[in-house]
Structures are given as C-alpha cells and as structure tokens.
Amino acid sequence: MTWEERWHPLREEWVIVAAHRQDRPWSGETVRHEKEKLPEYVSDCYLCPGNRRVSGKVNPEYTRTFVFDNDHPSVSPDAPLDLAPPAGIYRNQPARGVARVVCYSPKHNLTLAELKPTEIENLLHIWQSQYLELGSRPEIAHVLIFENKGEVVGVSNPHPHCQIYATNFVFKTIETEARASRRHLAETGRVLFQDILTAEQQDGRRIIAENESAIAFLPYFARYAYEVFVAPKATHPSLATLSRAETRDLAEVLKRILVKFDNLWQMPFPYVMPLHQAPTDGGDHRGFHFHIEFHPPLRKPNLLKYLAGPEIGGGNFLSDTSPQEKAAELRAQPDTHYKHRPEQETE
Numbered sequence: 058m059t060w061e062e063r064w065h066p067l068r069e070e071w072v073i074v075a076a077h078r079q080d081r082p083w084s085g086e087t088v089r090h091e092k093e094k095l096p097e098y099v100s101d102c103y104l105c106p107g108n109r110r111v112s113g114k115v116n117p118e119y120t121r122t123f124v125f126d127n128d129h130p131s132v133s134p135d136a137p138l139d140l141a142p143p144a145g146i147y148r149n150q151p152a153r154g155v156a157r158v159v160c161y162s163p164k165h166n167l168t169l170a171e172l173k174p175t176e177i178e179n180l181l182h183i184w185q186s187q188y189l190e191l192g193s194r195p196e197i198a199h200v201l202i203f204e205n206k207g208e209v210v211g212v213s214n215p216h217p218h219c220q221i222y223a224t225n226f227v228f229k230t231i232e233t234e235a236r237a238s239r240r241h242l243a244e245t246g247r248v249l250f251q252d253i254l255t256a257e258q259q260d261g262r263r264i265i266a267e268n269e270s271a272i273a274f275l276p277y278f279a280r281y282a283y284e285v286f287v288a289p290k291a292t293h294p295s296l297a298t299l300s301r302a303e304t305r306d307l308a309e310v311l312k313r314i315l316v317k318f319d320n321l322w323q324m325p326f327p328y329v330m331p332l333h334q335a336p337t338d339g340g341d342h343r344g345f346h347f348h349i350e351f352h353p354p355l356r357k358p359n360l361l362k363y364l365a366g367p368e369i370g371g372g373n374f375l376s377d378t379s380p381q382e383k384a385a386e387l388r389a390q391p392d393t394h395y396k397h398r399p400e401q402e403t404e
C-alpha cells in the first residue's frame with residue numbers, strides 16, 4: 058500500500074499517490090490488436106517514400122530517415138511579425154520558429170520499438186544534429202523533440218515519426234526543470250538529476266533496464282502508471298555531447314524499454330515521448346541532465362488515465378498506482394518483441 062504525497066523535484070510539484078485503493082496488480086490481460094495487418098507502403102500516406110504531401114512537395118525515395126519542414130507548422134519563420142497590440146496587461150509575440158517532422162523509417166508498418174538498435178542509434182544521431190542545427194539559430198530558445206504514438210493521443214497515421222518544435226520561447230516544463238537544476242547546482246554543487254539517479258539506485262526497485270552508461274527507471278514521483286525516464290548516466294545537457302559509446306548504450310536501453318512496453322499488453326503501446334534537453338537560449342545549463350520521458354496515457358489495456366479535477370483543475374497529478382509495482386511489471390517483460398517471438402501462443 059502506498060498512500061502519500063511525493064515531491065517531483067524536476068517539476069517542483071506534489072504528486073498524490075493513492076495506491077491504497079487500487080485493485081490487485083495487473084494479472085496478465087492482453088489486448089490483441091489483430092486488426093488489418095499494415096502494409097510496408099501505403100499510397101496515400103503523406104510520410105511514405107515517393108508520395109506527394111499536401112504542400113505539393115514529393116517525398117524522396119528515402120531509405121533510412123527523412124526530415125522535412127512540417128506542412129502545417131504551428132511555429133514558422135513565416136509567421137506574421139506585424140501583430141495587433143493587445144489590451145492592457147496582455148502580451149503577444151510572433152509565432153516564430155521551425156516545425157519539422159522526422160520519419161524514422163521508410164516502412165509504414167514499423168514502430169520505434171521494432172527498429173533495430175543500430176537504426177535507433179542512427180535516429181539519435183539525427184536528433185543530435187537537429188538539436189545542434191536548430192539550437193544554434195539566434196532566434197531559437199529551445200528545441201523540443203517529441204513523439205506522439207497511438208490513436209489515444211490523437212495520432213491517426215501510424216507511419217513511425219516524431220516532431221520537432223524549435224521555438225522562440227522555452228516550454229514550461231523545460232523552463233521549470235532548468236530552473237530547478239540551476240538552483241540545485243548553485244546550492245549543493247551537485248546535478249539534480251544525478252541526485253535522482255543516486256536515489257533510484259539506492260532503492261533499486263524502480264530500475265527497469267541499465268547498461269554501462271545508460272539507465273531506465275520508473276521514477277519515485279511518477280505521475281503516470283507506466284511513466285519511464287531513459288537517460289545517460291553521465292550528465293550531458295543535451296544529446297549533442299554524448300560519445301559514440303554512450304549513444305549506442307542509450308539506444309540499447311531505449312529499445313529494451315520500447316519492447317517491454319509493447320510486450321506488456323501485446324499491443325503497440327501508446328505514449329507521449331518528449332526529449333528533455335537544455336534550452337538553447339544562451340543560459341547557463343551545466344546542471345541540466347538530458348533525458349527522455351515516456352508519458353503513457355493508459356493504466357490498463359483499455360483504460361485511459363483521465364485528467365480531471367486534480368490535474369486540469371488544480372495542476373497536480375493524482376496517481377492511483379504504485380510506482381514500484383508498475384516497474385516490476387515492466388521489468389518482468391521479455392526483451393524480445395512479441396511480434397518476433399517464434400512460438401507465439403495465439404489463444
């Protein structure tokens with residue numbers, strides 16, 4: 058039984074953990090999404106190689122990854138500069154920035170979980186170069202890379218891809234993490250995320266996968282049932298300074314987490330996956346420790362975590378699952394993807 062409030066040191070907020078009223082731990086239910094099997098190529102998919110997009114541009118016959126400027130950008134170098142000044146206390150600024158799409162693979166029917174470790178490693182290098190290129194622009198204060206996966210988070214096209222929002226402001230969560238990290242470094246001389254890693258390692262029950270230089274854990278202060286953080290063990294403000302070996306290790310741990318997620322209910326596991334990297338606003342971000350966060354919206358195969366009174370109304374999360382139990386469930390999942398197991402039980 059866990060019934061307490063836990064401090065989220067990166068977001069600087071309380072999470073109410075009320076797992077005392079929870080039903081028994083999940084006991085083996087799976088969802089089989091037999092559906093139609095997806096083909097490798099779909100002629101009207103705007104992300105498949107060789108297809109025409111709404112802008113009229115034609116995708117190249119790419120063979121690995123493909124990056125392009127979003128045809129429906131929310132921020133753009135073309136956003137209007139001449140804005141009507143609002144009344145009184147209100148403020149506005151031009152929606153300047155760059156929005157891009159990164160296709161992980163030419164194959165329509167793959168997911169990140171099914172890419173080979175070397176392909177995930179290649180993707181990490183693409184993210185590195187995007188962060189460096191966009192972050193070096195003077196008007197860009199932050200580069201947010203994220204993947205939305207699954208219909209429950211509003212993604213209708215399963216073609217494996219993520220998005221990049223390079224903006225002239227720093228997204229709220231990153232701003233809070235950067236401020237908390239800077240203050241912790243100034244006050245203690247230590248990196249906040251390193252102290253989190255130390256606490257996770259001391260306890261040990263929520264670590265899901267690790268190798269020499271990378272680690273994945275379901276944090277003590279998790280807001281979602283299956284929230285997982287994946288990070289290099291050494292502090293890097295962004296992906297940009299990871300060594301080749303660290304990038305390889307990170308790809309390996311990332312792959313294991315993705316496979317475990319899919320294996321949990323034997324379905325493509327939906328999530329929102331942001332990369333949390335230091336702002337590129339010229340500030341002092343030595344205490345910022347790059348990490349990848351997974352925010353899966355499901356608590357059970359067909360049960361969403363609804364955001365309601367506490368979350369939307371008050372801004373703090375109420376979690377009714379025990380992080381250590383959920384970590385144990387994920388740890389127990391095999392490292393081989395269910396689609397690739399030779400003797401798969403079908404009934």
Ligand SMILES: [Zn+2]
Nearest residue numbers: 102105165216
């Ligand atoms: Zn496609």
Ligand SMILES: [Zn+2]
Nearest residue numbers: 067234333350
């Ligand atoms: Zn974070």
